[in-house]
Amino acid sequence: MAWTSDTHDGSAGKFLDLLDALLVAAFATWTVYDSGFAANEKVYRCYDAAADPVIDFYLHVKDNQANYAEILMYDSWDISSHSYAVDTGCKVIYGYDAAKVPCIAKGSSGYYFRSSNHDFVYIDKGEWEANYVGILQPFSASWKSNTQIPIMIVSSTGYASGYNPLGFIRNSSAYTMARVMLASGGAGMISVYACGRDSSYLFFKTSDNKAVMNETWIYDSISLLVLGKLNGIKFNYNRGDYVNDDYVTIGGDIWRYVEGTYAGKYSCFIKQNV
């Protein structure tokens, strides 16, 4: 588990470099599964046989252009054909519609990157967009789903809009997208939302001038069942109580504030060390 603050120039391949250095080199659970592409394209696997349930998902990252990377999620991968192995429907390949592919802005203004065994958060400091890729957390040690629930809450083709995905958790036109690879009943690529969405009353400042940071619950848009919680993420929706890059410290934990650059200020907190 680590929090990194750094810069890159936003050119092709830089997002892959980051994933190689900060995920693959740092965690046994993350590997490069398929590097046999023409240029600036890789498939990463997150695999943890010791987890209960077992975690196993693949990220196809297309980084052969400046300023953003496309990122697709699958439940399997065929390394020989460099393609999705068996289309079970358990994938995340678009948001609002088929043209709105998942994207992450990776501009030259710098980034924060939070890495861990089963998820990562990438924050672009130009657009101030926070993206979450990985596993939804169970609520407690004794509560768990029978299946893994990988999720992507990221930007889409409108990655340069300044809409902060983790403050605007939904499939919103071209701006943001939020889907799970596997949801209730085994359904694939289901849209998800944050519990408490659309509420302007998600206050968090406390009377002692601190804050409460309840990790955000995610629910399945079809069944309305709660699937789990985001690891170290507090969704605030449209509360613009701070400015980008502010932080609060609670019990020794730093929670970084991100609200995007869009006027709507869709904000969230990210716990730096999880």
Place this chain on the structure above:
Amino acid sequence: MACTFVRVAAAAGNRISAIWDGIVINNAKWSCYDAAAGVNAKVYRCLDAAKSVDFYVYVGDNQADYSIIQLWEGWNEPGHVGVGDSVVDAGGNALWLFALTGCYVIVNDHRVIVATAWNHLQCYIGQLKRIDETKNMPVYIGRTIGATYYNPLGYRDVVTHVAWRALFNHVGDVNQVIAPVGKTCAYLFAKTIAGTYIFQETDVYDDGTTLILGQLDGACFLYSGEESFKNGEIISCEDGDWIVQGGSYSTKYWAAVRLV
């Protein structure tokens, strides 16, 4: 903490005998402070000096079905009158605690919750789990007058139906409107993919400053979105049994209360 199920007859005086004298004052932090506050009226004190808790609850039970509730900063027992600041109404509407037929009464050192099978109403009187435990900030979350039975703990301060009031907020302002974080949000769900439920004690904020004062102690605000609940169902969770109620109004305003 303790939860007691009691059956309460509707006639005047029965809420005092069954709930307050019969259950609440069994907790050492609660006592009957004025047993002669009026006909079928008594005043109860909750005192825990070490935790900055000290407030008085006037219970006027001289009518069927409900008691008139008032929160007081102090009470003159010989004179049988309140002293100092108070919450005696919300927008001019008196505070009514309905309690008849079967009721769950959940008492701990600093608050009382009454959840009644009659129209499925939940009332909360006492302290939140306060952010700042040096501040004495008792609250009343319950019915006001009227016959549209919104469940108070699942709704918000709309004075003709429900009051969410703090006697004091964190800076001492009196009779302050408070509210649950996420009020009016139709997307507060609790049923999980595992078929279980997760109830989270709800943060409560001062409506004026919007600063969070504390959490509902053993209660979870859910508002109107969840459709899978049934009034009065008891759900076993990791932290005990919770009763879920939504009132009897056509739109249900849900809340869950932990029965321990």
